[in-house]
Amino acid sequence: MSAEELKKVAIQAIDEKNQQLLEINQQLHKNPELAYKEFKSHDLLTNYLEKEGFQVQRSYPLPTSFRATFSRGKGPKMCVICEYDALPEIGHACGHNLIAEAGIGAAIGIKAALETSQTDLGQLIVYGTPAEEGGGGKIKMVEEGCFDDVDIAMMVHPSPYDASYASIYSAMSFKITFEGKAAHAAGSPWEGINALDAAVQAYVNISTLRQQFKPTWRVHGIVTEGGIKTNIIPDRAKLEYRFRAPSDSELQILQQKCKNCFQSAAQATGCKVDIVHEGICGDHYRSVINNLHLVDLYENNAKSLGIEFPSRAEQKQKMLGSTDMGNVSRVVPSIHPTYSIETKGGNHTREFAVAASTEQAHRQTIIAAKSMAMTCIDVMSSRDLQVQIKQEFIASTSQ
Numbered sequence: 001m002s003a004e005e006l007k008k009v010a011i012q013a014i015d016e017k018n019q020q021l022l023e024i025n026q027q028l029h030k031n032p033e034l035a036y037k038e039f040k041s042h043d044l045l046t047n048y049l050e051k052e053g054f055q056v057q058r059s060y061p062l063p064t065s066f067r068a069t070f071s072r073g074k075g076p077k078m079c080v081i082c083e084y085d086a087l088p089e090i091g092h093a094c095g096h097n098l099i100a101e102a103g104i105g106a107a108i109g110i111k112a113a114l115e116t117s118q119t120d121l122g123q124l125i126v127y128g129t130p131a132e133e134g135g136g137g138k139i140k141m142v143e144e145g146c147f148d149d150v151d152i153a154m155m156v157h158p159s160p161y162d163a164s165y166a167s168i169y170s171a172m173s174f175k176i177t178f179e180g181k182a183a184h185a186a187g188s189p190w191e192g193i194n195a196l197d198a199a200v201q202a203y204v205n206i207s208t209l210r211q212q213f214k215p216t217w218r219v220h221g222i223v224t225e226g227g228i229k230t231n232i233i234p235d236r237a238k239l240e241y242r243f244r245a246p247s248d249s250e251l252q253i254l255q256q257k258c259k260n261c262f263q264s265a266a267q268a269t270g271c272k273v274d275i276v277h278e279g280i281c282g283d284h285y286r287s288v289i290n291n292l293h294l295v296d297l298y299e300n301n302a303k304s305l306g307i308e309f310p311s312r313a314e315q316k317q318k319m320l321g322s323t324d325m326g327n328v329s330r331v332v333p334s335i336h337p338t339y340s341i342e343t344k345g346g347n348h349t350r351e352f353a354v355a356a357s358t359e360q361a362h363r364q365t366i367i368a369a370k371s372m373a374m375t376c377i378d379v380m381s382s383r384d385l386q387v388q389i390k391q392e393f394i395a396s397t398s399q
């Protein structure tokens with residue numbers, strides 16, 4: 001069968017499961033779970049995939065990640081990724097319930113095409129990847145070798161705009177602790193060393209320096225501890241900061257500038273400072289390397305389903321944030337397109353959480369699922385494309 005005929009098979013299979021796919025996204029939306037605690041989401045998705053005839057490895061290799069496979073002979077191993085973690089307090093405000101729906105929908109379509117094809121079309125791997133919003137599930141899965149037998153990986157992400165090319169920055173997070181000395185704030189303030197003043201000074205240093213930041217750099221921080229009582233000079237204050245830049249080398253420069261801001265604030269106030277890159281928000285999320293062959297295929301398939309894209313130059317201007325999919329894109333040819341849903345607020349707002357549960361968002365998600373399935377079918381059907389994608393990957397990762 002031709003690729004075009006197989007795409008029709010995939011589209012029909014996804015349409016037949018439309019109601020079930022909607023229910024999956026709604027269930028996830030009603031039960032938002034945080035990084036590495038996505039047990040109900042994991043069970044919902046793995047039970048469904050098993051029922052649909054996939055070989056499922058639950059809790060592989062992490063407690064809330066999974067691998068599900070379906071093969072028809074030899075051929076390239078295509079990987080579709082589901083995310084399903086939520087944000088504290090604001091739930092599915094990044095729409096990962098829809099990402100899971102899209103991944104499962106694409107898997108249903110690709111499986112139908114594999115079953116219908118008379119040839120060794122390829123193999124499908126569905127990965128459930130936890131903790132994208134902090135904790136870097138995919139980073140751990142890359143380290144565990146999960147992508148060693150994968151030829152191509154893809155996922156989609158809802159947002160306020162359509163972009164087949166992902167403009168995703170390299171990001172690192174730090175925890176900063178200033179240590180001072182407590183004293184009675186009225187009786188003997190001169191005996192104290194004010195850690196809150198150091199934190200405020202550091203915040204102001206960075207804000208002052210912003211004028212000299214490149215327009216593509218991002219620095220954002222919060223105060224997580226700032227004292228106990230107004231009449232005690234705070235002996236400890238804590239900040240959390242995240243730095244982002246388009247490349248790792250720029251990120252290094254930006255980080256050093258900001259570390260200078262923390263250290264000079266400590267010196268000015270007489271505090272000690274400890275800067276730690278660590279813990280749940282501490283992983284290095286790499287920038288995404290877009291495989292342009294895959295980007296073009298995805299865009300053409302989505303266009304054939306009625307999606308309109310801004311120019312590639314405009315797409316590159318839109319920055320969603322950072323993602324551990326960047327780390328996957330360093331080990332296998334990858335794409336991370338975004339697709340638009342109707343929303344009154346951007347990602348990470350309460351408005352977006354509301355938008356992520358609507359019928360309209362579901363309809364857009366189904367189109368994204370079909371576009372992924374069609375892209376996989378294009379790749380599986382053409383040995384030439386497989387070679388070109390691999391060659392581009394080698395060239396882009398060896399720079």
Ligand SMILES: NCCCC[C@H](NC(=O)CCN)C(=O)O
Binds near residue numbers: 281322
């Ligand atoms: N180490 C913290 C990672 C935060 C990842 C987060 N990602 C997104 O918003 C993209 C879509 N989920 C971020 O960029 O802050």
